[in-house]
Amino acid sequence: MYRFLLTPRWWGINVFVVLAIPFCIFMGSWQLGRFEDRVQDHETATTQDESAREEAARPLAELLPVDKATVGDQTTVRGRYDDQLLVPERELDGREGYYVLTLLRTDAGQALPVVRGWLPGEPDPAKAPAPPTGEVTVTGALQAAESVGANGVSGRTGWPDGQTGAISAATLLNLVPYDVYDAWVTLNEGDSGMRAVPVSAPQNTGLDLKAFQNLGYTAEWFAFVGFVIFMWFRLLRREVELARDAELGLAPEEEPEPRPTPSGV
Numbered sequence: 307m308y309r310f311l312l313t314p315r316w317w318g319i320n321v322f323v324v325l326a327i328p329f330c331i332f333m334g335s336w337q338l339g340r341f342e343d344r345v346q347d348h349e350t351a352t353t354q355d356e357s358a359r360e361e362a363a364r365p366l367a368e369l370l371p372v373d374k375a376t377v378g379d380q381t382t383v384r385g386r387y388d389d390q391l392l393v394p395e396r397e398l399d400g401r402e403g404y405y406v407l408t409l410l411r412t413d414a415g416q417a418l419p420v421v422r423g424w425l426p427g428e429p430d431p432a433k434a435p436a437p438p439t440g441e442v443t444v445t446g447a448l449q450a451a452e453s454v455g456a457n458g459v460s461g462r463t464g465w466p467d468g469q470t471g472a473i474s475a476a477t478l479l480n481l482v483p484y485d486v487y488d489a490w491v492t493l494n495e496g497d498s499g500m501r502a503v504p505v506s507a508p509q510n511t512g513l514d515l516k517a518f519q520n521l522g523y524t525a526e527w528f529a530f531v532g533f534v535i536f537m538w539f540r541l542l543r544r545e546v547e548l549a550r551d552a553e554l555g556l557a558p559e560e561e562p563e564p565r566p567t568p569s570g571v
Contacts, residue, residue: 323535323538326530334531337520344517361379363380363381366412366418369381372450372488378448379447380446383418385418388417391468391470392430393407393421393472398504404425405421406425406497407422409482416486417482418444418490421490422437423496423499435498435500438497444493445493448490449473451474451476452472452473454471454472475487
C-alpha cells in the first residue's frame with residue numbers, strides 16, 4: 307500500500323520536506339535570537355543610562371567615536387554657543403514639539419550640537435530662549451548622530467531656514483560654516499526653563515518596530531514548519547486512500563472517449 311513512497315514524485319516530496327523543516331527551524335531560531343538580542347540591548351541601555359548619570363562626566367575626546375558602549379555617557383565640554391537651530395516634529399510625553407539645538411564652538415575648532423531643551427507646539431524662533439553668552443561648560447549625555455526613521459526622526463526635506471530634521475554632521479554641515487562633531491549632547495537639565503530631552507537608545511536596539519518584526523518573522527517561519535508537515539500528511543493520506551480503493555476495485559473508471567461522428571451524417 308505504501309509502495310508509492312518509492313516513486314520519483316514522492317522522493318521529490320520527501321526530500322523537499324526533509325530540507326524545508328530544518329531550514330525553517332533555523333530561520334525561525336535566528337529571528338528569535340535577533341529579537342532576544344534587541345531585548346537584551348534595551349535592558350543594557352536602560353541600565354547603562356541609569357549608571358551613567360551616577361558616573362563622573364568625562365571629556366568628549368575620551369568618548370568618541372560614539373558607539374553602544376558610550377551612548378548616554380556623561381561628558382563635559384567647554385566652548386561658546388554660536389548658531390541656534392530648531393528641530394521640529396519631536397514628541398515628548400505624548401505631546402508634539404521641537405528641540406532647541408545650539409552649536410557649541412570648542413577650542414578644538416569643531417562645534418558640538420547641544421540640545422538645550424524641548425518646547426511644545428510649532429517651532430517658533432521667538433519662543434526659543436537665546437543661549438548664554440561667553441564661555442560656558444556644558445555637561446550632558448552623549449548621543450549618536452541621527453538618521454532618518456530612527457527615534458522619531460522625520461524623513462521630510464525642505465525645512466525652513468533655521469530648522470533641521472536630523473541632528474548629524476552630514477545634515478548640519480550644510481547649515482553652518484564650520485566643522486561639526488558627528489555626535490550631540492542633551493543637557494541633563496533643560497536650559498532657561500525648557501524641558502530636558504531624555505537619552506535615546508542607539509539605533510537597531512531596543513523594543514522598536516524592527517524588534518517586533520523579528521518576532522513576527524519568527525512566528526511565520528515556525529508556522530511554515532507546521533504547514534509543511536500538515537500538507538505532507540494530507541498528501542500521504544490521499545495517496546493511501548487511493549491505493550486502498552484500487553486494491554478493493556473501487557478506483558474510478560475512466561470515461562470512454564467519444565467516438566468521432568462520421569462525416570456527412
